[in-house]
Amino acid sequence: MDDRIKIIIxxxxxxxxxxxxxxxxxxxIRGKSMIKYLLEAVEKxxxxxxxxxxxxYEKEKVMKELGGGYDYVVEEEQLGTGHAVMVAQKxxxxxxxxxxxxxxxxxxxxxxxxxxxxxTHIGSxxxxxxxxxxxxxxxxxxxxxxxxxxxxxxxxxxxxKDVQFRDANDEERKIKEINPCYxxxxxxxxxxxLKTLNTDNDQKQYYLTDLVKIAIExxxxxxxxxxxxxxxxxxxxxxxxxxxxxxxxx
Numbered sequence: 001m002d003d004r005i006k007i008i009i010x011x012x013x014x015x016x017x018x019x020x021x022x023x024x025x026x027x028x029i030r031g032k033s034m035i036k037y038l039l040e041a042v043e044k045x046x047x048x049x050x051x052x053x054x055x056x057y058e059k060e061k062v063m064k065e066l067g068g069g070y071d072y073v074v075e076e077e078q079l080g081t082g083h084a085v086m087v088a089q090k091x092x093x094x095x096x097x098x099x100x101x102x103x104x105x106x107x108x109x110x111x112x113x114x115x116x117x118x119x120t121h122i123g124s125x126x127x128x129x130x131x132x133x134x135x136x137x138x139x140x141x142x143x144x145x146x147x148x149x150x151x152x153x154x155x156x157x158x159x160x161k162d163v164q165f166r167d168a169n170d171e172e173r174k175i176k177e178i179n180p181c182y183x184x185x186x187x188x189x190x191x192x193x194l195k196t197l198n199t200d201n202d203q204k205q206y207y208l209t210d211l212v213k214i215a216i217e218x219x220x221x222x223x224x225x226x227x228x229x230x231x232x233x234x235x236x237x238x239x240x241x242x243x244x245x246x247x248x249x250x
Contacts, residue, residue, distance in 0.1 A: 005118055006096035006187075007048040008088045011035055011104030012056025012075040023058045025104035026065055027235065029244050033065060034235065037107030044111035047100065047118050052092060054084045080205025081181070082197045089191055096187045098122065101208065106234035107244070109182065113227050120225050121184040128189075128215055129223035131182035133232045138176075141243055144233060148178040149209065151224075159222045162212040180232030181209060189220075 011025040025035035035053075042051055055062045056075040063072055075087045085101060092099060098121060102109065113131065121129035138146040150172050152161035162179055163172050193214055197206045215222055235241045 004095075004097040005047055005100065005122075006092050006098075007042055007051040007100045007102060007114075008085060008092070009035070009038065009042070009051055009053045009102050009104050010081060010084045011062055012054050012059075012078050012084055013105065014057040014078070021058070023055075023062050024236070026062060027105075027241050029107060029235075029241060030248055034107040034244075035062075035066065035104035038102060038104060038109065039066070041109055041111045041114060042102070045114035046111075047114055052088050053104070054088055079199070080203070081208035082194060082206030082210065085190070085208060086194050086206070089194065092187070093191055098184060099187045099190055100182075100184045102182060103234060105236070106180075106232065108233055108248075109227070109231045113182075113225075113231055116225055117182065117184050120223060121186075124223050125221075126223035127186045127220050128211065129184045129225070130212070131180055131227045131232070132177055132224045133180050133227055133229050134177045135229050136176070141233075141247060142229060144240070144243070145178050145180075145229065148180065150175040151177040151179055153177075159212075159224060160216060162209065162216070164209075178232075179209065179212070180227070182227070182232070183208070183211075185211075 013024045026033045050069060050071060052071045052073060054073050054075050056078050059074055071091060073088050073091060075084050100118060117129060117131060132151055135142045135145055147165045149162050149164045150168055151159055152163060154160045193211050197210055199205055233244060235244055
């Protein structure tokens with residue numbers, strides 16, 4: 001795979017709802033930390049043999065658990081997904097033409113999906129290519145996705161809106177195509193647009209998903225691939241870890 005493609009893995013969060021002192025990404029699923037599932041998929045994908053891992057809370061524990069073979073950058077203060085990618089920019093700005101963003105607390109993405117996301121992106125002229133998930137309903141374990149943002153398309157199938165759940169009306173909330181926030185960006189576009197992000201939201205954080213809104217406002221076409229719902233599952237609490245343990249594919 002082209003060495004001008006780099007993967008950033010966001011792994012700085014504390015995970016206060018986990019009710020333990022471990023960094024969130026080290027929470028185990030059947031004896032293996034969430035981030036290790038992801039790193040195995042990244043390795044098998046062949047996309048990037050030395051991904052960048054953004055660490056923060058208890059960074060020494062994460063780095064000790066994962067060892068060498070990765071470029072680590074430290075996010076001293078966790079200010080949102082957009083901010084975490086900004087922190088990684090300093091070591092990637094001159095080393096990548098395209099950048100993939102994945103999450104250390106989303107363990108089940110497949111190697112084939114990572115590869116397909118990149119290949120689809122490179123084979124287009126898009127600034128953003130994103131994974132999307134379509135669910136049949138929001139029942140059982142699929143209820144996990146109910147509060148995710150909805151993808152709205154026009155009659156030509158183009159993405160024209162990514163609406164946050166809290167901002168969605170009743171009809172929009174019925175939409176069953178959601179955004180799990182797996183992205184591949186053209187790097188130069190990404191670095192430029194990161195500078196335009198702001199914290200004008202209730203969490204006062206820089207959100208990577210705002211780049212989708214920016215692209216739409218600028219009439220920049222967005223590419224997408226459909227992925228299996230299972231691959232977009234993540235965990236923020238002990239209860240969600242238990243759910244993933246029931247669903248893990250051996």
